[in-house]
Amino acid sequence: MAPSVPVSPLAPTATPAMPTIAGLRFAAGEAGIRYKGRTDVTVAVLPEGTAVAGVFTRSRCPSAPVDWCRANLGGGRARLLVVNSGNANAFTGRTGVASTRLTAEIAGRASGATAAEIFLASTGVIGEPLDASRFEGVLDRLVAEAREDGIAEAARAIMTTDTFPKLATATADIGGVPVTINGIAKGAGMIAPDMATMLSFVFTDAPIAAPALQALLSRGVEASFNCITVDSDTSTSDTLMLFATGGAAERGAPAIADPADPRLAGFAAALDGLLLDLAHLVVKDGEGARKFVSVRVEGAESDASAKRIALSIANSPLVKTAVAGEDANWGRVVAAVGKAGEAADRDRLAIWFGPIRVAAEGLRDPAYDEAATSSYMRGQDIDIRVDIGLGSGRATVWTCDLTKLYVEINGDYRS
Amino acid sequence: MAPSVPVSPLAPTATPAMPTIAGLRFAAGEAGIRYKGRTDVTVAVLPEGTAVAGVFTRSRCPSAPVDWCRANLGGGRARLLVVNSGNANAFTGRTGVASTRLTAEIAGRASGATAAEIFLASTGVIGEPLDASRFEGVLDRLVAEAREDGIAEAARAIMTTDTFPKLATATADIGGVPVTINGIAKGAGMIAPDMATMLSFVFTDAPIAAPALQALLSRGVEASFNCITVDSDTSTSDTLMLFATGGAAERGAPAIADPADPRLAGFAAALDGLLLDLAHLVVKDGEGARKFVSVRVEGAESDASAKRIALSIANSPLVKTAVAGEDANWGRVVAAVGKAGEAADRDRLAIWFGPIRVAAEGLRDPAYDEAATSSYMRGQDIDIRVDIGLGSGRATVWTCDLTKLYVEINGDYRS
Numbered sequence: 001m002a003p004s005v006p007v008s009p010l011a012p013t014a015t016p017a018m019p020t021i022a023g024l025r026f027a028a029g030e031a032g033i034r035y036k037g038r039t040d041v042t043v044a045v046l047p048e049g050t051a052v053a054g055v056f057t058r059s060r061c062p063s064a065p066v067d068w069c070r071a072n073l074g075g076g077r078a079r080l081l082v083v084n085s086g087n088a089n090a091f092t093g094r095t096g097v098a099s100t101r102l103t104a105e106i107a108g109r110a111s112g113a114t115a116a117e118i119f120l121a122s123t124g125v126i127g128e129p130l131d132a133s134r135f136e137g138v139l140d141r142l143v144a145e146a147r148e149d150g151i152a153e154a155a156r157a158i159m160t161t162d163t164f165p166k167l168a169t170a171t172a173d174i175g176g177v178p179v180t181i182n183g184i185a186k187g188a189g190m191i192a193p194d195m196a197t198m199l200s201f202v203f204t205d206a207p208i209a210a211p212a213l214q215a216l217l218s219r220g221v222e223a224s225f226n227c228i229t230v231d232s233d234t235s236t237s238d239t240l241m242l243f244a245t246g247g248a249a250e251r252g253a254p255a256i257a258d259p260a261d262p263r264l265a266g267f268a269a270a271l272d273g274l275l276l277d278l279a280h281l282v283v284k285d286g287e288g289a290r291k292f293v294s295v296r297v298e299g300a301e302s303d304a305s306a307k308r309i310a311l312s313i314a315n316s317p318l319v320k321t322a323v324a325g326e327d328a329n330w331g332r333v334v335a336a337v338g339k340a341g342e343a344a345d346r347d348r349l350a351i352w353f354g355p356i357r358v359a360a361e362g363l364r365d366p367a368y369d370e371a372a373t374s375s376y377m378r379g380q381d382i383d384i385r386v387d388i389g390l391g392s393g394r395a396t397v398w399t400c401d402l403t404k405l406y407v408e409i410n411g412d413y414r415s
Numbered sequence: 416m417a418p419s420v421p422v423s424p425l426a427p428t429a430t431p432a433m434p435t436i437a438g439l440r441f442a443a444g445e446a447g448i449r450y451k452g453r454t455d456v457t458v459a460v461l462p463e464g465t466a467v468a469g470v471f472t473r474s475r476c477p478s479a480p481v482d483w484c485r486a487n488l489g490g491g492r493a494r495l496l497v498v499n500s501g502n503a504n505a506f507t508g509r510t511g512v513a514s515t516r517l518t519a520e521i522a523g524r525a526s527g528a529t530a531a532e533i534f535l536a537s538t539g540v541i542g543e544p545l546d547a548s549r550f551e552g553v554l555d556r557l558v559a560e561a562r563e564d565g566i567a568e569a570a571r572a573i574m575t576t577d578t579f580p581k582l583a584t585a586t587a588d589i590g591g592v593p594v595t596i597n598g599i600a601k602g603a604g605m606i607a608p609d610m611a612t613m614l615s616f617v618f619t620d621a622p623i624a625a626p627a628l629q630a631l632l633s634r635g636v637e638a639s640f641n642c643i644t645v646d647s648d649t650s651t652s653d654t655l656m657l658f659a660t661g662g663a664a665e666r667g668a669p670a671i672a673d674p675a676d677p678r679l680a681g682f683a684a685a686l687d688g689l690l691l692d693l694a695h696l697v698v699k700d701g702e703g704a705r706k707f708v709s710v711r712v713e714g715a716e717s718d719a720s721a722k723r724i725a726l727s728i729a730n731s732p733l734v735k736t737a738v739a740g741e742d743a744n745w746g747r748v749v750a751a752v753g754k755a756g757e758a759a760d761r762d763r764l765a766i767w768f769g770p771i772r773v774a775a776e777g778l779r780d781p782a783y784d785e786a787a788t789s790s791y792m793r794g795q796d797i798d799i800r801v802d803i804g805l806g807s808g809r810a811t812v813w814t815c816d817l818t819k820l821y822v823e824i825n826g827d828y829r830s
Contacts, residue, residue, distance in 0.1 A: 057753075058754070058756075059750065059753030059754055060752070060753045060754075060755070060756070060757070060758070060759040060760075060761075061749050061750070061752055061753030061759055061761035061764070062753070062761075088746075090746070090749070091746065091749045091761055091764075091774070091777060091778070092777070092778065093761075093762050093776060093777035093778040094762075095778070125746070126746030126747075126749060126750070127745065127746050127749070127774060127778070127779045128779070231732040231733065235750060236749065236750050236753055236761075317646040317732070317817075317821075317825070318646065318825055321821075321822050321825035321826040322825065322826070324822065324826045325825070325826035327826075330542065331503075331505070331506065331540070331541030331542050334476050334505070334506045334541065334542070334651065335474065335476070335541070335650060335651055337475070337476055338472075338474030338475045338476030338477070338651055339473070339474055339475075340475070341473075341475070342475070343475070344475040344476060345475075346475075346476035346477075346506055346508075346651075347508050347509075349476070349506075359506070359542060361508060362506055362507070362508035363506070363507065363508040363510070363542070364542045364543070402732075402822060402826075403822060403826070404819040404822045404823065404826075406732075406736075406822070407736050407739065407817060407818060407819045407821070407822055408819065410732070410733055410736035410737065410740070411736040411737070411739045411740035411742075411817075411818070411819075
């Protein structure tokens with residue numbers, strides 16, 4: 001049924017070597033959630049005292065695990081993360097709530113964690129009851145087997161229709177002590193009847209308290225995961241969590257509770273960079289993607305206005321098919337600016353594809369060179385820049401092109 | 416470059432026989448706007464005293480002809496409509512304004528109309544200067560040759576990448592006197608580097624003054640052209656105009672100036688029906704369309720909320736590719752409801768595909784029958800219905816499926 005999808009041509013050529021974080025262990029195994037003989041459950045065992053932060057889908061119809069995690073965030077502590085694929089436990093009503101409870105019970109017996117310290121994420125088919133009893137006998141084994149060097153396996157295990165695992169690592173300095181930040185993500189691969197979901201989990205040994213961690217994550221997501229779009233569709237299950245074990249305190253890193261503490265500046269910058277890396281990897285594995293597109297809007301009335309215009313361009317099927325066709329179709333960019341509903345004056349617009357200004361002052365650039373532009377459009381990375389010419393608001397978002405493979409992957413074509 | 420696109424499988428099997436309207440004449444010809452030897456200019460010659468109304472694209476970057484028409488609407492009178500294809504005269508700056516002026520000058524000399532009585536529409540490439548001098552010697556000939564039975568030719572002449580001409584006719588009764596309403600449209604066919612545009616022109620012999628005509632049109636467009644979407648992209652040039660010659664007054668129809676006049680009820684209903692017919696034809700010729708999809712949302716907090724949810728479903732690439740794949744993927748419908756940003760409670764949602772309820776109370780319907788649903792999805796007309804379960808707001812919108820042919824048509828694939 002599903003087409004055989006080759007590894008994205010935008011996949012990175014090398015996977016980063018991931019340092020370990022003391023006491024943080026990973027394992028993956030099979031629980032037979034939807035299919036037999038397939039890795040479908042992953043755990044991250046977190047050392048005592050781990051602080052947690054999270055951001056979740058803005059969907060008004062979130063999955064049961066998203067509700068579960070949101071409710072637990074208030075406690076600020078995490079001991080175990082359980083991720084399953086095969087079933088999203090979304091749109092499952094009261095059964096879904098019962099499934100999250102049963103999963104947490106089994107996970108609690110396996111790890112000694114309280115229900116409030118257990119975090120859950122599910123991805124897979126929507127609307128099917130999740131039989132959580134299948135975790136019985138599996139989670140205890142995984143908790144026992146989990147290894148500090150297991151993050152690469154975890155990154156692979158949470159994949160569904162992703163064509164490559166997504167990992168990123170960074171280091172930062174807190175009070176003169178180096179700390180590590182490791183992140184993994186799964187992206188926007190969707191195959192009927194499965195529903196894709198963006199999941200990302202980030203781990204650090206920095207000793208940062210939960211409220212400060214939440215502030216850093218909420219800020220960091222704005223310019224990274226909240227600035228990517230594959231097809232404008234939001235999952236019921238999108239989840240991004242940040243866990244801080246605090247282990248670096250043993251090496252002398254100061255414990256930090258105030259998000260405004262200046263000693264967090266380096267960590268915040270490293271975290272922002274890592275979130276952006278992971279977000280870009282998700283776009284580079286967008287269904288059918290052949291080109292990585294950045295859309296930068298400047299000169300808008302405000303940053304918020306610039307972002308809405310940039311998303312209007314990045315979500316335009318006509319812009320995305322033009323990029324797929326290697327066509328510098330700036331008329332479609334003008335149309336996408338026009339439909340964004342934000343202040344714009346067609347006679348002040350300027351548009352660039354890469355270094356080439358194709359239009360200025362509401363007209364095709366007199367120096368426009370068709371051959372040079374076509375050559376640029378044949379590249380893999382396409383930068384579209386628009387100057388609205390009205391103010392100083394700016395924003396950048398990232399997307400991929402829209403190809404026939406996207407339709408094939410998502411269309412199933414049962415007939 | 417452009418793929419050869421077959422006639423849409425959703426095209427009507429027969430074209431309606433169009434009655435004539437006294438004094439209203441049409442002609443089409445060649446002005447060599449972009450290519451030689453191609454019909455690219457159409458005129459409608461309107462009898463003296465014709466009232467006019469119009470609605471236009473909401474784009475913040477409208478074309479020069481849209482600006483021209485908006486400015487002229489205040490006069491309320493029309494003598495000549497000039498439509499050209501090949502060049503949209505959009506994003507052409509001051510040159511574009513000069514082109515509309517020159518077109519109107521030539522049209523005025525050809526017809527005797529004043530500039531304020533001339534209406535213009537352009538479709539085609541965006542960002543290229545329109546050489547209006549090419550209309551010289553063409554418009555006067557077309558005005559002279561125009562015939563009352565020319566509307567079918569006009570419907571064909573305004574096509575760009577449409578695969579079939581779009582015509583509709585209706586009759587109504589005003590004060591006991593029958594009146595005719597005739598409409599034509601061109602739709603959402605887009606081929607790089609051309610930019611498509613929805614154009615529609617409706618003509619009646621009813622004696623209705625311009626302000627009342629505008630009220631009828633503005634109301635009628637809400638439930639028709641404003642409820643269709645092919646790919647969520649808005650053109651810089653979308654134009655819908657309604658011309659009333661008043662000729663039926665000679666047969667005793669009362670002249671009506673008040674939009675609230677109860678004698679207009681039948682006319683308003685007939686106009687609404689005709690606008691809906693034309694809007695449906697545009698969807699049925701959407702690029703690559705193989706299925707005609709209606710999305711009905713009820714039980715929302717308000718009608719406006721219902722419409723936003725319905726458009727979120729109708730614009731979702733995942734819903735549209737699922738329909739193309741004949742997959743009753745209601746999980747994607749749930750996701751599209753969730754991302755609309757409107758009030759929704761996943762545990763109250765119910766979803767139908769045609770007569771089959773697939774989900775209720777936040778769960779898959781226990782009586783769900785996969786075989787019956789698959790059989791329904793193989794049909795050409797797909798009705799998706801969602802009950803939000805919160806209030807009494809309702810709306811229906813129409814769209815088509817998203818197929819590989821859409822990507823092919825719009826992707827150009829120069830490489």
